[in-house]
Amino acid sequence: MTEDHGPDEFGRRLQRLRHARGLTQRALAEPAYTAAYVSTLEAGRARPSDAALKHLADRLGVDTDELATGRPAHLAARLRLTLAEAQAELATGDVELAARRFAEVLEHAEREELTGLRPAALLGLGECALEAGRLDRARAHFEQAERLLADQPLPARAAAVRGRAVTHLLAGELRYSCYLLETAIDQLGAAGLHDPDALLLLYSAVIGPYMDMGAHARAAQAAELALALAPDATDPALVAHLHRSVARTLIAEGRTAEADRSLAKAQELYQRLRLTGDLAKCHWMRGYVHAQADDLPSAEAELRTARAMLATRRAELFTHQIDVELADVLRRMGRRTEAAGLLTTLLDAIGSERGAVHAAGAHRLLGLLAEDAGDSAAAEEHWVRALSLLERAGAAGDLADLCRLLGDLYRRTGRTELALDVYRTGLGHRAAPGTTTLGPAPAAPVLPAPLAGTP
Incomplete structure (x- = not known):
């Protein structure tokens, strides 16, 4: 009341x-x-x-x-302290305690009409829900925060927009995630609001859905713009997140050594800031880099480290995503039974509404394992399921690869017409590399000119 x-x-x-x-x-x-x-x-x-x-x-x-x-003396100051403690707990790993503290701040702020604290508490609750894989709850918190900030300049709403976009990304709604982030970037530019932190937050966030959609050229452009913004950013956590995101574009271009250096920079910053969730995701991506370089033992070690760190935070959705990468490494190391068990457990826990791209990845790997065992029928079943999930999500890069696998299977089993249909589907998604169906990319921000004499 x-x-x-x-x-x-x-x-x-x-x-x-x-x-x-x-x-x-x-x-x-x-x-x-x-x-x-x-x-x-x-x-x-x-x-x-x-x-x-x-x-x-x-x-x-x-x-x-x-x-x-009628408010107790210094209530606002005490609640700001609780808010800071909640943010620290979220960064260092105790998500449940962080959520309780964010909820406490929100309850008092609503009762005592401390409107300035409510958006920050809601953003914190949204991040906690994201960690726990509760996408609907996270989205509701981010949307409420955005409504409360409706009369504020767009930079103040950037974190809420980014949070909402991430929930759609994790639900497999890649195009809508891109739409939210691109719209916010364009609105910042149209309004002449050159806010480095807000732009860096949005550009770093949009790299992920671009990569999943196969829009590698657009992801690379976003990465370059984000790197140009980094020197003006005031939040070191944002800069660390940028280096982690940029590594994805470097990996896609085959520049694994540069990707590893970028991840090392991110890891150093996360360790300094004690952001264990983000540090775990750095280990995760370094595992992927090692896998791309065929250093499978190092890849397994990094992925298991990341998985253990995220498991302590009960970040189930992100843990399931790591399991897909880890299962691929185990399959390539010849540990097929272990890989299959990991993927089957994953599919029992994750639904298509909580990560279509990653559920499709699990089905793709189970299809490869079935084919290795000579079970073409099981391989076909898994790949057809994966194809359906990826078509719904619009993950063009993964979809093209899957069409090749399924088409090859149809061709080997004498179903030439089906093979041709699937190959055409894959080619359609590879016809325009680096593009999406979203229309023009956001206009590049006007970066401040360097001072005379600077390199």
Whole structure:
């Protein structure tokens, strides 16, 4: 229930405090005011001036904000401290404790009308829900935060937009995730709001869905623009996240050594900031880099490290995504039974609504394992399921690769027409590399010119 700060409620509060201290109206009023003035205030027929409020608060021995609103003294400061503690807990691993603290801040902020704290608490709750794989709940928190910030400049809403886009990405809605992020980037440019932190946040976030859609050229462009923004950014966590995101584009271009160096920079920053969730994702991507270079033992070690770190945070959705990468490494190492068990457990836990791209990846690998075992029927079943998931998500790069696998299977089993149909589907998705069906890429931001004499 929201506190009523009108004159009637103020009058009742003033009278309660006066009686509790055993003061008469005259004793409270003097020497600056009269008993009649105090009587008028207590009856709710007038509001006190700032000077009168300070006088009355001093006489009653309370804080002026507490007298004016009924809030305990320094409540806002205490809640900001709780908010900071919640953010620290989220960064270092205790997601459940972080969620409880964010919820505590939100409850008090709503009850006491501390509107400035509500969006930050909602953003924190959204991040906690994301870690736990509760995408609908996370999206609701991000949407509510965005509504509360509707009258604020777009940079203030960037984190909420990014959070909402990530929920759609993890649900397999790649195009809509791109649409949200591209729209925000364009709006920042149109409004002339060159905010390095907001732009860096949005550009780093859009690299992931671009890569999943096979739009590698657009992802590379976003990475270059984000790197150009990095020197002006004020948040080191954003810069670390940037290096992690850029590594994806370097891997896609076959530049694994550069990707590893970028990840090392990110890892150093995350260790310094003690952001264990993001540090785990660095280990995850370094595992992927090692796998691309056929260093499978190192890949397994990095992926298991990442998995263990995320498991302690109960970040199930991200843990399942790592399992897909780990299963591929195990298959390539000849540990097929272990890989199949990991993927089957994963599919029992993850639904298409919570990660179509990653469920498709699991089916793709199970198809490869079935083909290795000579079971073409099982391989076909898994690849058809994966194809359906990827078509719905619009993951063009993965879809083209899967069409090749399925087409080859049809051709080997004498179904030439089916093979041709599947190959055509794959070619359709590879016809325009580096593009999406979203229309033009966002306009590049106008970067500040370097100072004279700088390199």
